[in-house]
Amino acid sequence: MNDHNFYFQSYEEWRHALTKRCNIDLTPDYAxxxxxxxxxxxxSHTKEFSAKYGQAYLKQVIQWFEQAEQGH
Structure with a gap:
C-alpha cells in the first residue's frame, strides 16, 4: 500500500523531519x-523501503541525501 500522504513533498520538508523531528545530524558523512x-x-532496509514507497520515491530520497551531502 503506497500512502502518498506520508511522502515528503519537498527537500525542506524532508530535511526538517530528519533534523528536527528525528534529531538526526545531517552531516555530509551521514548523507x-x-x-x-x-x-x-x-x-534489507533498502528493499523494504522500495517495496513500501516505490522506486520513484527511493530515487527522490537519494537525491535529497545528495543535496544534503553538498551542504544545502
Missing part, C-alpha cells in the same frame, strides 16, 4: 552513508 545504503539493492 554519504545513507546514499550508499539506499543504492545497495541487496540491503
Amino acid at each position: 554519504r552513508k545513507r546514499i550508499a545504503a539506499l543504492r545497495n539493492s541487496n540491503d
Whole structure:
C-alpha cells in the first residue's frame, strides 16, 4: 500500500523531519552513508523501503541525501 500522504513533498520538508523531528545530524558523512545504503539493492532496509514507497520515491530520497551531502 503506497500512502502518498506520508511522502515528503519537498527537500525542506524532508530535511526538517530528519533534523528536527528525528534529531538526526545531517552531516555530509551521514548523507554519504545513507546514499550508499539506499543504492545497495541487496540491503534489507533498502528493499523494504522500495517495496513500501516505490522506486520513484527511493530515487527522490537519494537525491535529497545528495543535496544534503553538498551542504544545502
